[in-house]
Amino acid sequence: MRKVYLSNTPRGEALDQFLSRVDIPRRIETLATAAAAGRVTGGPVIARLSMPGYHAAAMDGIAVRAENTFRASDQNPLLLAPDKDYRYINTGGPLPEGFDAVIKIEDIQVLEDGGLEIIAPATPWQHVRAVGEDVVAGELIVPGGHRLRPPDLGALLAGGITELAVRARPKAAVIPSGSELVVPGTDREKGSVPDFNSTVIASYLAEWGADPEILPIVPDDPAKIRASVTAALENNDLVIINAGSSAGDRDYTFSVIEELGEVFLHGVAARPGKPTILGQAKGKPVIGLPGYPVSAYMSLEWFVRPLIFRCLGLPVPEREKLRAALGKRVVSDVGVEEFVRMTIGHVEGRYIANPLTRGAGVTMSLVRADGLLVIPANSLGFEMGEEVEVELYRPREELRHNLLAAGSHDLIIDLLGTFLKERNPRMSLSSAHLGSMGGIVAVGRGQAHLAGVHLFDPESGEYNWPYIRKMLPGVTVRLVNLAYRMQGWIVPGGNPDGIKNVKDLAAGKIPFINRQKGAGTRIYFDHLLREAGLSPAQITGYGREEHTHLNVAAAVAAGTARAGLGILPAARAFNLDFVPLAEERYDLLLSETFYNSTEAASILTVITDPLFHEKVEAMGGYSMRDAGKIMEG
Amino acid sequence: MRKVYLSNTPRGEALDQFLSRVDIPRRIETLATAAAAGRVTGGPVIARLSMPGYHAAAMDGIAVRAENTFRASDQNPLLLAPDKDYRYINTGGPLPEGFDAVIKIEDIQVLEDGGLEIIAPATPWQHVRAVGEDVVAGELIVPGGHRLRPPDLGALLAGGITELAVRARPKAAVIPSGSELVVPGTDREKGSVPDFNSTVIASYLAEWGADPEILPIVPDDPAKIRASVTAALENNDLVIINAGSSAGDRDYTFSVIEELGEVFLHGVAARPGKPTILGQAKGKPVIGLPGYPVSAYMSLEWFVRPLIFRCLGLPVPEREKLRAALGKRVVSDVGVEEFVRMTIGHVEGRYIANPLTRGAGVTMSLVRADGLLVIPANSLGFEMGEEVEVELYRPREELRHNLLAAGSHDLIIDLLGTFLKERNPRMSLSSAHLGSMGGIVAVGRGQAHLAGVHLFDPESGEYNWPYIRKMLPGVTVRLVNLAYRMQGWIVPGGNPDGIKNVKDLAAGKIPFINRQKGAGTRIYFDHLLREAGLSPAQITGYGREEHTHLNVAAAVAAGTARAGLGILPAARAFNLDFVPLAEERYDLLLSETFYNSTEAASILTVITDPLFHEKVEAMGGYSMRDAGKIMEG
Secondary structure, eight states: OOOOOOOOBOHHHHHHHHHHHOOOOOOEEEEEGGGOTTOBBSSOEEOSSOBSSSOEESSSEEEEOGGGSTTOOSSSOEEEOBTTTEEEEOTTOBOOTTOOEEEEGGGEEEOTTSOEEESSOOOTTTTEEOTTSSBOTTSEEEOTTOBOOHHHHHHHHHTTOSEEEEEOOOEEEEEEBOTTEEOTTSOOOTTOEEOOHHHHHHHHHHHHTOEEEEOOOBOSOHHHHHHHHHHHHHHOSEEEEESOOSSSTTOOHHHHHHHHEEEEEEOBSEESOOSOEEEEETTEEEEEEOSSHHHHHHHIIIIIHHHHHHHHTOOOOOOOEEEEEESSOEEOOTTSEEEEEEEEEEETTEEEEEEOOOOTTOHHHHHHOSEEEEEOTTOOEEOTTOEEEEEESSOHHHHTTEEEEEESOOHHHHHHHHHHHHHOTTOEEEEOOOHHHHHHHHHHTTSOSEEEEOOEETTTTEESHHHHHHHSTTOOEEEEEEEEEEEEEEESTTOTTOOOSHHHHHHTTOOEEEEOTTOHHHHHHHHHHHHTTOOGGGSTTTTOEESSHHHHHHHHHHTSOSEEEEEHHHHHHTTOEEEEEEEEEEEEEEEHHHHTSHHHHHHHHHHTOHHHHHHHHHTSSEEOTTTTOBOOO | OOOOOOOOBOHHHHHHHHHHHOOOOOOEEEEEGGGOTTOBBSSOEEOSSOBSSSOEESSSEEEEOGGGGTTOOSSSOEEEOBTTTEEEEOTTOBOOTTOOEEEEGGGEEEOTTSOEEESSOOOTTTTEEOTTSSBOTTSEEEOTTOBOOHHHHHHHHHTTOSEEEEEOOOEEEEEEBOTTEEOTTSOOOTTOEEOOHHHHHHHHHHHHTOEEEEOOOBOSOHHHHHHHHHHHHHHOSEEEEESOOSSSTTOOHHHHHHHHEEEEEEOBSEESOOSOEEEEETTEEEEEEOSSHHHHHHHIIIIIHHHHHHHHTOOOOOOOEEEEEESSOEEOOTTSEEEEEEEEEEETTEEEEEEOOOOTTOHHHHHHOSEEEEEOTTOOEEOTTOEEEEEESSOHHHHTTEEEEEESOOHHHHHHHHHHHHHOTTOEEEEOOOHHHHHHHHHHTTSOSEEEEOOEETTTTEESHHHHHHHSTTOOEEEEEEEEEEEEEEESTTOTTOOOSHHHHHHTTOOEEEEOTTOHHHHHHHHHHHHTTOOGGGSTTTTOEESSHHHHHHHHHHTSOSEEEEEHHHHHHTTOEEEEEEEEEEEEEEEHHHHTSHHHHHHHHHHTOHHHHHHHHHTSSEEOTTTTOBOOO
């Protein structure tokens, strides 16, 4: 029988339980000081030698005996006898035996006969660096548990420490398990999935200070998983199994850990990341991570990161936090803590945070995330406009210059972001795919800097302005043309169904893949339907929605749809055919405030750059003839 | 003739000039994705493949054709025919051809005869992960100029990118120059100095993203320096020479750069770091760094760091800033920007910053620094208590838990810091060596958490309280014993001058090394003088001061003094003799507020721990018999 339900232990409780029941023993290793940057000292380090090791001149000049110079004055310059009274000395040079002060070269008068006069006495020990001024033998250079930075290495070497004890990095085995997994780069047959999770997990582990090793992929076979874990336990301080941590009939992680040791907990009241297994075998921590990428990385951070930092004796670093206004309502279920990836930007004087997709399988949501919103288990979520605290994935300073693009998404927006970043490393651009209508709303509410808009108004034959006027009455905004682009039918190679217009779709009951409500392309499709006198019910698949041109093309390429409406580069990305339908205007909507900013000026500089036009037009289906032109309403 | 004066160009101007005249060309290299963590993308990266590459089940259950399930309801359960109507499917498995929805395993009724029923219809595409849900072919995964983090690697591999173009790390040669330099670890003869600067410079360069190489040490010989720079220019993008950048008669860096290329600037109006040379040869940046360690690292950060970040196309990260009250007046000269290393802690609700030594040669000041105070060129400095902005070397969160120890310094304080940190990784301890009197003042003013105090009052025969009562009238404080320790004469091995008491010192005109004013040991020495009826003038070297026991011992070991007053472990560190004089009480002074904090509780836990006692007593000359006892006034 399947065991279907997991426990619902609160995350904090799960972590406390785990940390109290397992540990990674602390080991020490000896390293050359020069190779120890970033490592953590194994104990206090005391200087063996002093630096300087002798009394040294702190200036270029002459070494003197101070008591022999007391008579020197402006009125009575004192002639010094070479060797007996003075010796030339360079900065850093050792003070000769019996000498106790240095006079700077600038304060010496060289006479015509080569004699040497001074006009002021030297005080004892002036301009002398005493033994141990830099580092003195016997002093503590760095305490134990200290992460070594470059100047620490300098002080250690100065203090005669050429090698030292550091805490060994805990060794962590990562076992990718799953019959569907193949090594990344292997040809992907239907049903096979590249094991990219292991690379992410190992990179995080290395970043946190562990020494990770990715073991060979193991199929869903309990004996083989057991053998791999058993071998891994020999040479490692902890073992991570990814995945098989859920409760399906091919999920063996639980039973393997239970067999080899003990499972403390199966299931955390947090999302994504719920199907986590915490246990031990041979006294070493064994963790079963969920298979969905975002779930796996969340769970790794919750339970493995504190374990590693504790082993290294370092505090777990806290992420910078920021208060931001929500650009969108975020709902949550009571009883489960939710982790929502957010884009964050600084719009009209305040930080705005927008949720990205919450799918546990969407790695791109972590790539695009600027921060994380943690919704407590007892909360139903937050309203739009509400101020929330977000944990930052990028420095606050960077987010201060992060532009939020809402509205319709087009590949040109990504290209614009890349150009901006390459020319102004401080600038960056985060996109939310809200559709044209959503973009107008976001700019109107001060929740985005700009929005891509391509909304045709059949009545006036005009683009965008009729919608903007209606949706943002009385608000001053600017509309700048980004491009004209060709919309058309995205169909399988050779256009087997001979799609030319929307009537062909209806007549042939061709499975269609639609765009989401509010998208300009959806509105255009509805317009085509009305024009042809058709109703949505006559289109097979009208209710099936995707959020981007590329995802529409992907559905056609996968054969689950036989037609979609979209742009040429999307069809090209999947080697599909494209039946051009009409050129449409794609504009950028900017608030008046933003339009007058230096950031907007940088955007306009890119948009009007022939190099940018060249790159855009190379994608196919674009005309940049009006790019950068203000489109008057 | 010596060229003595350097230019006084403001730092910002010098940097602008430098960056406008030199550049490091950007190179691209191809790396395996799995090895690219932390590297910067060479251009935008577009997904080649979609993930998932096929429509996949998002749940464990059965794949069905939605249109065949529409009739199912609570009242009329629908029996499904295996194979034709349904197929079992696991999460991630490919949806079989012709099937378009998944029903969760929990929603299926298995009948006794093995038949399978459902009681609700499936909607098309429910519980299906569409092709490209995670990453869709053709979409931008990361823009150019993006520093790769672990989840980026996952998205790249998911998108079929197993190798990618990244910006090559600029190659930087570090040339240690100076006839006094030896490789660290070599036996140190008088006049030789281990080259530890190169290791620090190379570690910083690597941390900032460059690829550094330390070349062999070159003596102060212009031909050899020229040859080394010429060779370095062949294989590197920039060359750093350390040192010889000043204007002494053995400083050849200027003339070598001038000969091979061009010097833009010699001398910056900033301290430490003034004698910097910025130039080029063969079109590549060549930098002459000062010889004093702190100067070298400051200059490296000012001029080389921005160059590297520009080459990598990344913004130069800004340090976190903090407003703190000055615990001490900090003066500065007009016309020069000054960089003062500071300790920082959070005392009684506000951050307090105290200056460390400003010596350019004191590497330990960088090791001990929690932050940096930048005094503008037009400022005369800041008054005690004034609020200043400091740049942080450690995260603010860490400094929130950093304890400031003022007052007399003893090796036990360092040991206490190490014990605290090992047991509470979030805690740390920064010491300012202010002497006992300075420590009482600092605790009284809320500028330190605790102070080491050992002040004997001859009139009452009492320790510490008479001074505290006089200096902090009406202030409630706590005094806790840390140890009793033996004070004595630190003298050369075999005590050749037969020092037993202060009269022997005076009689033999033995060169003495004193402690600074306000130090408990200085006050004790003055007491010994008065007791013996002697005056300071009768003591040779009475005016020569050191700030620590260890530095006193170092002076005796170097032979520039033949006696000092101090503690046994200091004598031991230099293999000197120690003539015990008297046991003294060494207490910790804590404000009442701090005494009641959890941090103080952690301190008391360490102080009363037998393991700590063992470690302290092993240093020699300590008794822990009252450690942790409240010393009533």
